[in-house]
Amino acid sequence: MTEAGFSVTVPATTANLGPGFDHLGLALSLTMTIEVTTAPKWEVKYKDKEYAEIPTDETNLIIQTIKKVVAMYEQVVAPQKLVVSSDIPLGKGLGSSATAIAAGIEIAGELANLQLSSQDKLRIGSELEGHADNITAALLGGLTVSYFTEDEMEVLTFPAPPIGVVILVPPVALKTEASRGLLPEQLAHKEAIKGSAAGSVMTAAIAQADWVTAGRMMERDVFHEPYRKVGFPNFDDIRLACHEIGAYGMTISGAGPSLFIAVPPDTEKQVAASLNQLFPHYQAIALQPAETGAVITK
Structure with a gap:
């Protein structure tokens, strides 16, 4: 297991772009950054008042994602304190849940030294999110086009478009x-x-x-x-x-x-x-x- 003491930054996203329903995603220039340090118990601290109503204990989506991912690989990690700074408006259609899930996947991979490939992260994130559009853009950046079913997954990426x-x-x-x-x-x-x-x-x-x-x-x-x-x-x-x-x-x-x-x-x-x-x-x-x-x- 990797020693804690790192941060992860994830962009906001938008999805669909109209007829690209559930399969087009675009990363946007707002970010969430999470500082990760070892702690006696799991804890999340949000620096932004807008997130004051979000759970800060083990029911938090980021912590839940970390635990689910390490469990998939039969690993256990020590409790961490997560300090979150974000300029992503909550609940405004900018992929805040996908951002949290993407962060959880990255943190789990780092803490448990899982050596996850991009494809691993995309599959896990899409399964947890239920669709692939926001999560692929959050993990990869730019514009993503995804085909995601129970048995198959294909993701193509484009650079951030000039708009x-x-x-x-x-x-x-x-x-x-x-x-x-x-x-x-x-x-x-x-x-x-x-x-x-x-x-x-x-x-x-x-x-x-x-x-x-x-x-x-x-x-x-x-x-x-x-x-x-x-x-x-x-x-x-x-x-x-x-x-x-x-x-x-x-x-x-x-x-x-x-x-x-x-x-x-x-x-x-x-x-x-x-x-x-x-x-x-x-x-x-x-x-x-x-x-x-x-x-x-x-």
């Missing part, structure tokens, strides 16, 4: 569980074909750095947007405003509760300011894609 990002947070959050409950059990074959085509063209456009086309296809989702948009006041008005401002496209960030807006590089602050004025009941956050995924520093 700016605005996240628009609504006044009332819709919890992920409730958002998932809005989705239909079945989708007509004809509709699924449309969604698949939109996702394929969008991904190909991203690979070619054609964000005009990617942004247009981002708004052709049939898998979840039609059912979840009801949770966003002024959804159609915001989309129209984004077009007028010059954004590439707007869609729902993950399962919500935020909106993801792709904009030309170096315009994200200007777009965020404009949207703040037009829709003051929302909070606009200007970001960039992040190249780097989870990193351990000793």
Whole structure:
């Protein structure tokens, strides 16, 4: 077992990008950093007031992840104190749970000297998270495209795309569980074909750095947007405003509760300011894609 005394940094993420439902993820320029030191008992300390309601004992998601991962390899690790600094808004559709799981996997691997490969981490994280989009981007950085089933997993990575990002947070959050409950059990074959085509063209456009086309296809989702948009006041008005401002496209960030807006590089602050004025009941956050995924520093 490796002696403790290290830190791990993990980026925020957004997922889906519209029709890339449950398989596209993008790392963003917000981070969570966790300092790890040996302690008499397991403990988590959050430096940010926003996280005050998160459990700090062994029910904490990071600790639970560490224990699950080391147990998979029939290992046991000594208790640790985890001091967490984060600028990732909690429960705002920026992959905070995936960030915690990715951190837990990295910490477990370091403490128990598990020598986990990237594929090992991706599989474990996707199984714990239940889908692959946020967790792959959190672990690898950049843009990830994943195929994940019980028996198979394939992940392709792209560098962080040359765009700016605005996240628009609504006044009332819709919890992920409730958002998932809005989705239909079945989708007509004809509709699924449309969604698949939109996702394929969008991904190909991203690979070619054609964000005009990617942004247009981002708004052709049939898998979840039609059912979840009801949770966003002024959804159609915001989309129209984004077009007028010059954004590439707007869609729902993950399962919500935020909106993801792709904009030309170096315009994200200007777009965020404009949207703040037009829709003051929302909070606009200007970001960039992040190249780097989870990193351990000793």
